[in-house]
Amino acid sequence: MKIKSIAITSILLGLSIPAIAQELNMHTSMPLSQTDLNGTARFRAMNGAFGAVGGDLSALKINPAGGAFFNNNMASFSMSYVNNNNKANYNGTDRSKNQDALDLSQLGALFVFNSFNPDALMKKFTLSFNYESSNQMRNKVSFQGIDNEISLGDYFLQIANQGGPNGGPIPLDVIKPQSSTTTITDGYLDADYYGGLTGRNAFLGYNARLFSEVNGGGYAYDFLISTPYQQSRSIRTSGGTDIFSGNFAAQLGKRFYIGANLNLHTVDYTVDSNTYQTAIDPVSQKSEEMNFFNSTYTYGTGFSFNLGAIAQITDGLRAGLAYQSPTWYSLTDEMYQGLNTQMVINGATEQFYVQPNVILRTPKYKINTPAKYTASLAYVFDDKGLISIDYALKDYTKTKYKPTAYYTDINSDFKNELQVASELRVGAEYRIQQFSLRGGYRYEQSPYKNVQFVGDLNSFSLGLGYNFGRSRLDLAYTNTAREYKTSIVDMGFNNLYNNATIKTKENWINLTYSVNF
Helix, strand or coil: CCCCCCCCCCCEEEEEEECCCCCCCCHHHHHHHCCCCCCCHHHHHCCCCCCCCCCCHHHHHCCHHHHHHCCCCEEEEEEEEEEEEEEEEECCEEEEEEEEEEEEEEEEEEEEEECCCCCCCEEEEEEEEEEEEEEECCEEEEEEEEECCCCHHHHHHHHHHHCCHHHCCCCHHHHCCCCCCCCHHHHHHHHHHHHHHHHHHHHHHHHCCCEEECCCCCEEECCCCCCCEEEEEEEEEEEEEEEEEEEEEEEECCCEEEEEEEEEEEEEEEEEEEEEEEEECCCCCCEEEEEEEEEEEEEEEEEEEEEEEEEECCCCEEEEEEEECCCEEEEEEEEEEEEEEEEEECCEEEEEEECCCEEEECCCEEEECCCEEEEEEEEEECCCEEEEEEEEEEEHHHCEEECCCCCHHHHHHHHHHECEEEEEEEEEEEEECCEEEEEEEEEECCCECCCCCECCEEEEEEEEEEECCCEEEEEEEEEEEEEEEECCCCCCCCCCCCCEEEEEEEEEEEEEEEEEC
């Protein structure tokens, strides 16, 4: 066996290099623009339909005026378990993957300050502090299938031939090591300096011997063509986003409530992608394998605020309006990637391991996610229960990367491809002595004009609570379903491949213990 393993004379793992580590696009913004309806079990059991209800710490992120409905100091602690079931179909082949996660989903406390002046306009005010897991991202997606036309090698060849100046080929001296003593690490960094993402990926393909230069400029394939390609991809995500909120709410007169939140968001998640392909020519018996792997770690912080008001129109009927500001994020990405190939020709094996062993770090970039507007109605049947409905709008075309001069094309895509999406939440609660029975439904419209990227979300929920007097125990089950599409590699332009369809179902169980003090 003949092995041509690329030697690396200097290991730079952990080195920080100012570069654009990944190809930011519309899809990379979605984990920040869309969040779970995580929180207390009572909140989850009614699928978040709390905009005019209040009286729950998680409800304050929908309408912060809801804090003024508390009559006692209280604290709550919530745990969540989620099972993600992902059913994928790629070119007619089905595959299923499950992922479980257990998390602290909510922890907070609220303090009530009553006025003892009967003539005071402000009858009481409340202060609260709350932590929630806003987007738990632990998940595994895997799909495989046969493509009879397009090889993984075509991805690298297209970049090499179209990723250069004016859409032409990338110059050879960008992707070819400068001398026999140039290490893969140094050559990779040179390609990044001169060509960015396209330079790096073309460098990987060239040095893994997937293509070679031709006379007159450009590159030609050195991989198998006109043969079935067995392709697979696995995507594993970990980490997530969290939110820390401080809330002020007040009761003005007998029937009017106002509130505001200040929110600190933390971002810490990793996306690991591995694409694998095998192929064999039945005539020549030449075979090949390709393994392209990428890991992107995203971290940073964000800030947002909420404003809200609730009017008690009658003793039972309430109406609410709320505004959730954009979230202003400041983020950094770190990326690690490599490409391994193996070719067997006439029984001789050649292997090419192009592993730069370097972590690329972006300069800080900013992203503004869209604002959200919510209108709510609720009817409370004395101490017997309630019915609540929320309707919300979010304009995803307002999503924006900054500095805008660097992200003109992406920001243009936001305006052209995304839309104003609506959300409907309906919830109910019925009390039988110390017991409470709850249920809810949520519909969330896709943020994309073309739902081939991400479909609409549908969710239903059930819950049970028991009141011990000074404390309460709540349990909730939520089922959420959504469909989206992805490919064997992420391509920002001229996608070569058929999309895989992923049908995701999330099964949540939330448990909350609350105590008045």
